[in-house]
Amino acid sequence: MSETGLLNLEVKNRNSRTMIHGYYEGAFKYTRPVRLDDDSLSVYLIHVGGGYVDGDTYGSTIKLEEGAELAVTSQASTKVYKSPSKPVEQRTTIQLGAESVLEYYLDPLILYKGAKFIQETTVEMEHNSSFFYSDIITPGWSEDGSNFQYDWMRNKLKVYQNGKLVLFDHLLLEPDDELEGVLQLEGHTHVGSFIIFHPKASREFGEWLYESVIGAHPHVRIGISNMEDNGVVVRILDNRTQTMERIISHIHTFARKELLGKGEISWRKY
Template sequence: MSWSGLLQCTAVEKNGRTVISDCYYEGALKLTRPVYLHPSQPTIYLIHVGGGYVDGDRYKTEIMLQEGAHLIATTQSATKIYKTVKVPVQQYTSAYLDDQSVLEFFPDPVIAYEKAQFYQEMTVYMKESSTFIYGDIITPGWSESGELFRYDWIRSKLKIYYEDNLKLFDHLYLETSTGMTGIFQMEGYTHFGSLFVISPFMTQDLLQKFESMAARFPASVHLGWSIPMIPGLVIRVLAHETHAIETIFQMIHQFIREECFQEEPIFLRKY
């Protein structure tokens, strides 16, 4: 099967420090050398060298964490989806988390421009003792008319296999022809964010602390959260700008790192 970009990497724990043991990429996807924003936890930046996704592009990324590995991943810039005339852009990401491994994955926002069609699917295979933290933001791109929501549609799926059983299946479908501003749609907001935290550390006591912290979130956003059938937390955010969602994600990310791992916060953005 032909891919516009293919990327694979494996993280392992050695002597109390996580390292990238194996890495392969081809096509439009690249990977930077790890940056240690934390002394033992590498941060990798996924790079798209083409500047944007266009008609018919297909991308595949695989991230593997062996036992005890702790990896932080983000992207170099936003995922820009341009006009798709015939075939939607497709992006597939898989993550494999072994025992007591931790993956913190915060890609930059998806920006969908006029006439864009985008399908993305993320599949996670994790153990009961592993931790998966993932933030996803979707924003409307600029259009010549100045109108918002000029893209055709965005479909985003997240599947989490927990000890080989499918325990969480999230399916977001935004289709502009049905109207995006009304009730049960964007309800007057323009930007949408989802944050997933699946971890054995997400106890009832921790969830109560989170609820108290949520009272400090900016009033300019509309936020809700739920508890899945496995230990974790799912947060949804509606806002009028990307920065507002990123600010909330940063607050939650800092809270999780401090409460679950007794670690200092890290700042992933490139500006």
Template structure:
């Protein structure tokens, strides 16, 4: 099958260091050379050289993290999805985590312009001893008349398998024709932020500290829930990307202080 953009990565552990053991990219996907952070974590940036996602595009990402290895992946810029009159855009991302491995994913905002139709399928296959961290932001794109929610549909499905068993199934389905501004939908907010962390050291004390830290932030709605496995999910409703990014940064600082006793990851793109 031919993809508009294809990325395959393998990360292993060699001489007590995490290294990119294999990489392949094709189409509009490119990658930077990894930057090694002070704790030895390799950080890599995914680049889309096509300018945006258009009708009929198909994307595939596959990342394998070997036993004991760790890896961080981010994007260079926001993902822009433009008008889709026929086929829509689809993206599939598969991540495989070995024993005691760690994967950190931070995606820039997904921007849906008028008549955009976007489907994303994220599958994580991990061990109970591994760590998975993931953030995403969904936002409506600019329009000449200033109206929000002019895209057709957003469907994002995430499945997390732990030790071969499906433990988490998260499905975000947004269809502006269903009047997203109404009660029990977005209720006046326009941006959605999501943070997942699966880690054996997540506990109720950590949840309570996160709730206390985020409870007084103005003009947002924040929900924090435990997962079926050792982990939590944070969902944010806001009216802008910067406020969600600020909340993510606050959460990352707490998570790294409590779970790793280290500084949070520096995701800055130079």
């Protein structure tokens, strides 16, 4: 095995029952599926090494067949430490069959001093399948209390619907004197994203979502973009991980209710 950690999940819907098969190797694994409520079967991703270090590579594949539903989260934050020689790389491939639903809801990514990190996620989905994706990027603690001690991070998300590229989201953070300036982080330290693809994720839905978030969090820096193919991209800027987590949870709960007809999910991690 060339990767530091390797993981594969295949999810099927058989006679209204969700069947999960898969395997893992190295420092990457997943828990047995758990049902956190009547509607949601969930899997927790676990890194058994405590953090990502110089030259680590991780690969994961998640495949949902027609009609299958799954919620995926991580057990804890992903921590990336000093990478003096080679960046840490994490590559994820997701395949979603017709009318399948994947909620991909990960804990924050924490980048410590000297970290270099590449994350690439590729999603291939049908036009009538659904995909929720969230991430939070935060600088790690430093001894002198200064922010942005990591070297750089590159986050690429590509989404294909019926073979057509409908979203290419490329976020590059490379700390310099202008990172906190206008058109970059505008004085903030944390970046959050929530991306939704669903047949009912219309422009009107995006407007309702914006009003709901601003109503509950009036001081947050947030932007929402609508895509032609029933998709919504949310970007959030703030200075506290806890605030970002509350907003991401708010968006997730709103989308679950309005698009999936489901209630708030309780991950029960701590």
